[in-house]
Amino acid sequence: MRYAETGFNLEIDLSRGNIERVETDPRDTELYLGGLGTNAKILWDRVPPETEPFSPDNLLIFGTGLLCGTPATGCNRTIVSTFSPQTQLMAYSMMGGFWAPELKYAGYDKVILRGKSPQLVYIWINNDKVEIRDAAHLQGKGAVETAEILLQELKEPKAQVVAIGLAGENRVYFASIEQGRSSASRGGIGAVMGDKGVKAIVVRGTKDINVARPAEFMELCTEVLQYIKFRNENPVPGVMPILAGLGSPQEMKVHDEKWHTENFMWGNSRTRRKDFWNEEIARQWTETLDTMRRRLISCFNCPMTCGATIQPPGRSTYMMKCFSKLTYTMAAMSDLEFGLGIAQSATEYGVDAFSAPQVMAFALELYEAGILTDQDFPGMPADNEGRFYWLLDRIARREGIGDVLANGTYWAARQIGKGAEAYAHNNIKKHEQLPLKLSMLNPIYFLMYATGEKINITQIEGQFPQAPFATKEEREAFVEDWFQVPDEKFKQYFLDWEIRGEKSMPYYPTVPMCCDIVDWQERMHYIDDALGMCAGLSSFPLKPPYHIHNYPKFISAGAGVDMDEAKLTQAAKRYRTLVRAINIRRGMRRKDEKPPEDHWKKRFPELEKELLDTYYNFKGWNNQGIPTEESLHELGLDYVSEDFGQRGIGSDQEGTPAEETSADT
């Protein structure tokens, strides 16, 4: 008997219309847990590295986390893995919501799509009955609209839907997969779904998910709930409000946006507005949010109310998450009313709320600079807000300049030429980043930005405070109940960390300390991503309810897989290394591992080199970032070494990496 997981994947070949329920190997659960871990194993085994993202041979995997569907609070994530048309690397975007538990209750751990459907279809999974159905009537429909139509059509109000909008159908490189409350947005996975001709996947499940040691598991769940209660009543002092509590940043609750609006960049990640926030704006924005926000809402089995239903005047209701609240507002140098309004269109079209606003601001910057001209924007309105709506529409439809912009700033700049490359300045590995430009290099963030393969900082950072506290007393108070640390040394790192002087950034934390800290941060995110746990209750906030000390117990009692801290750390390292191996096999090397040039004003090239050298070594990778034979052997990944050997990867004779290619075939 399998516990926590169902032990079955649903394999759907869209070219042939074949559907199979396939039993999985329980040994893979021990080695790679589930979710991201087992997704990575499938991608390594079944998708050769030369596969184009828009090839029928590319897989699109919807993986549930190992503990999704159990009573573990906040464990509801779907991990979507494929190859990204934008980065050409492995994309693994994730979403909370309700879909993953529903799939588990229907009897499957993953849905694996391969091939391409000749017509637009949707997939209807109703327990054991799975059908591929015609979706001609849904063509061009919004993502939220599609979900509503399908629930009515199928007369299944309790079913859960993932869907793409027009952007996904048109293979926009930053198209998202939307799920009402949540979306998997990064890396253009919505474009892959569109390329496969799948408009939506609807799931309804009424089966049991079993746990191995029931009483023990429930006791652990109850402890977590109690600790969430405690943390809600006792916010961490000395940090900004969004870091004081649990949950993903509580954007929908917060009216005071001084911190974001004055520290993050406006426009095409260009302008910092240090005196932006004032009483008048606070009053206006509060009124806007209070008028449009209907209700704070949560994902499956989670009390954190991180999202909200938003009803902009004259538009249909949608559900907003996290920082999408401000990205459109700030890219357009506009106000919150505009931001909440255009986000409704963007959600229906299904685009990533980090990339899309920056792409539009980038286009208008090129227009101002004369690189793009009136000819490129026929019929564009004169007003700023109108232009953003116009551009969003062109991008989702891939019309005119929108067809170029739909490839994201990196590829669009290369297509446009005439110096446009300099305007695509906020990318890592060809992917638009959080609009943030800072003064002094932060060595911890340098490593995370450079080596993170989620290519998205908010899903890598966490646990360790972002900045030192001013006084020794505050620091001592902070570490007092900091039991989540994997090792006592982290407390000392933090206690000694000063704002100024010898023990301040960029030389403190020291290089080896930075390696420890980043490794811990990354490890916790990777564990979350395999278990399906929301980062908002685990790897992202300070002092979370889930941590390295209780996770092994959750896995043992839940999945019946014997686990301790060392074994869990090793498992996370194993599939983290496998993700790297997948990307290495696709040509990723040290040259790709760098934050945007202008991310910090003051850079320290020698220190940065030392950081990267030391971290690579610490992780068991060579100086190109390629996992070494010894480290692969230690992780039981000899099959990766063999493959590397056959391809000449990591050898001294390794030639120059393969040339970049666009996925636009």
Next chain:
Amino acid sequence: MGEKKMKKVKTIKVDVDKCHGCRACEVACSAFHAAPQYSSNNPARSRVRVIREPIKDIYVPVYAGENAKAECMGRDKYVIDGKEYDECAFCRASCPSRDLFKEPDSGLPLKCDMCEGEEEPLCVKWCLVDALTYEEREEEVEEEVKPEDVEIGLEALVDKYGLEQVMDTVARRSLSKKG
């Protein structure tokens, strides 16, 4: 007439304005009622379900009550604060007109038992936003004199066929027995 007595009434107060639709109540309920306890999880077996239509801003946790053998003859709509609710959204019955509150395997009806034996129902314990709160209150009730089974049966027959026909039938049968 029976005598007056104080009775403890268990109540779950549902504040639909506070519900944020996470369905933790369903999770806790189905785990608690699994056999062995907590061994499995399946919201379809839960005795509380959240009627949830996020786009319409409808969130109603509703509890399983008595089993109704027949469908309602008509179903009404309620408009509250501009939102249209189906009457079923507030109905506790497991009935032929919907799949709510039935064991998914056997189709047998489910009924909330307030988590007998626990200090408060688990759905309440798991609802950290206080959409569900537990209240016990004392109520004065008239202790009914319990009718015997035969009497209950007779009453039903009288309801259905009328006293006269029942009496006739009883008389006829007793005659034929003696016969």
